[in-house]
Amino acid sequence: MQRILVALPILAVIVLGGFFLWGLNPDRDPNAIPSALLSKPAPRFDLGPIAGVDSPGLKTEDLMAAGEPVLVNVFASWCVPCRAEHKVLTRLARDEDFPLYGINYKDRPEDARKWLEDLGNPYDRIGADESGRAGIEWGISGVPETFLVDPSGTVVWRFVGPIATEQSQDELRAALKAARGEAGS
């Protein structure tokens, strides 16, 4: 009994220390919201195209139609980080060769059109989500957000914020590789 009591403070220190170590880990983002969508089917949505933009609209069925993993990127012309991300996504979609679909979140068609004219349009399809309802279906908390959907229509990866850093690009490549590997076997 005495021995157990003596061990108690040490045990408490270990437990608390472990908790603090976990809490102070600089890689941990306390704002990260665990996605309810991961490993689940992509949500039902059906969005028309942006008026005046060549890309066709986007709906749930389109995600499976490609027969390979597709990247769904939620963007808006009013979103500043999207601007930084745009260049990276354009390059990645070309280099890694995956279909890139866009959801234009709460944007005015003319603003979105101008944005795409200025920066280029890397999207194979763009759904115009003016009300933000599709955004809720995807469970987004802001823009940009990006999802990787495998050919069975399952969401396999999600990224909150711009895919601009080297780390986030590596994460995307790894997720893409994993999704392609599963599809091949």
Next chain:
Amino acid sequence: MRPLLAALCIMLATAVAAVEPDEILDDPALEARAREISKDIRCVVCQNEPIDSSNAGVARDLRLLIRERLVAGDSDEEVVQYLVDRYGDYVLFNPPFKPTTYALWLAPFALLGIGALAAGVALRRRRTGASGAGAGALSTEDEARVAALMARYGPQDTDRKDD
């Protein structure tokens, strides 16, 4: 002074609820239910605020969605489930009691139990120590020293009276 007070009142009013007039439903019963639900739903942008008092765009969208579902005839549980399906348990300020949250719900009681046990053991040990000839009693050397000190400085007056 009065305009300042009025301005303050307006500011405080918006701080309590961010529900805008155009969101409010005509049916007061449905509106009351919507308000009750919104108070327990976490805003996904501003995290420690319920959507009921958040001015974030997504919070407004979610408030409108809740009202839409209620008007469509959903029960309160169905509305909450609808949000949980999309955003996970994370949107709930009141986490449900299930295997993944057992630690969260039961840890305080477990800690209380451990504390009570430790306190009980400590109290019992103290009591048995005082009544027995163990730690509470003085050694023979101490007894001799006390006797010597008492003989030298002790209250002799009272001794005499008592005798």
